[in-house]
Amino acid sequence: MASSSLAQHRAIPIILGASTIIGAFVVLEVLLRMGVVNKYVVPLPSQVVMALERIIVEENIFGRMRETAYEMVVSCVMVIVLGVPIGSLLYRWRSLRSAVLDWIAAMAAAPLVLAFPLFLVMFGRSPTTVIVMSVITGLAPIIIKTTEGLLGVRPVLINVGRSLKLTDAQMFRMILLPAALPTIFSGIRLSWTFVLISVVGIEFLINLGGLGQLINDLSERYDLPGTYGAIGFVILVSVAFFMILERVETWLRPAK
């Protein structure tokens, strides 16, 4: 009884949230049909829903998703391959850490993505530009979190490793890395979020590749339902991506 009441308690706000969104779309549909809102600025929500099928069939959305996914996977792997060793290096050398960690933090806050024209000159209008730019954008959080995670390893664990006379490599592999993994994954989640924003954003800005280009193409054709539908689709993909990352992070977090 208690658990069913608790479930009901949790379900009511969820139902309210979802019904508000649906209600807002219904009101918008009515206002558009009544001519209160301009149809040439905001398309009918029903048209947007219908356009989704057209986007999937005619605009090769799965092919575009593959292109975006390719850029994402390469960028995400490179961010880990570069970020974790750099973070570990900064952990190991304290002087270097105190010298450059502020710079890296500043890099995380800087509008680095604005440098995309530079990379357009270097690599041309190609996926390489998107990947390089995204790696640069996503690198800072993973470096900072790796260093933070390694610095936060409990001294007792390091003492155990030392008492077992582990080598530096063994200490890193068996003690430090597993203990710091939850924090490092927080960095991975942040970095991958930056990477996703950067990949889709640059695709949109330079009109190249996958989902970002799709939005640009449709808006240039003044296909209003298509543009809104594609934006909705990208939001859904992004939300799914973040939810998965969050689940993995929760799973990795040690139980309290």
Added chain:
Amino acid sequence: MAATGQVKTPTATMGWAKSGRGSSRSTNMIRAGIFFGMAISWEALSRSGLLFRDVVPSLFSIWASIWKLVASPVFYANLQVTAWEIFASLAIGSGLGITVGIILGANRFLGAAYEPYVYYIAPTPRIIFFPVMIMWFGVGVASKIALGALSCFFTVALSTAGGMREVDKVLIRVGRSFRATPWQMATKIYLPAMRTPVLNGIRLGFGTATVTCLLAETKLSNQGLGYMIMQIYARFDMPSLYGLLIIVFIIAGVGNLILGKVTGTSA
């Protein structure tokens, strides 16, 4: 207490990590070494002819272009436009964000109903909303302000809602025991207690609004620093492109630093 101290500095106590002297002098020396090392490597690469000269221009030409840009009235005209866009975005986005954040943070039920939407849409790439903003507000400054405000809104709303929930319950009970009116509760209890998370949210919102406004300018605009970057790119004037990017990064950094100081001193 001692244990906490140990956890904070395990490298110093355990010695796995090479400690080094870590003094501010050695830190400055390392910084100077990295800076000059990179500068010398860059200049050597530029003069070596290994890479296309325009891709890696000489540091002297970049430095000269920075001075040229700083002395140009065109730069200040564009800076003014971008600064206005960022300021207006921040004002609108923060205003809406704080209002929505207070509502979601104050009411647990409304928070559970609507906050997940704000939370999950917050990290999506905001620049994709630009076509919508152009349709709604035109190709001028208004669409950039709207997009910047949208970017800023989510960060500020989430930070404010979180701050609202963390207000000390004792303070709220004290306010109620004095029979404070809702306005007095808001101005005397909630807002002072939430100052730090709200200011932090505004600081983060400033960063996202800056990036979004500048990116929107690179996409479709006829004024602003983003537009200027694309004009220089179209002329293939690489020293000026590097120079302008350095200036933009410095301006964004200084803005962030000022807001950081405000947040820090207010905390």
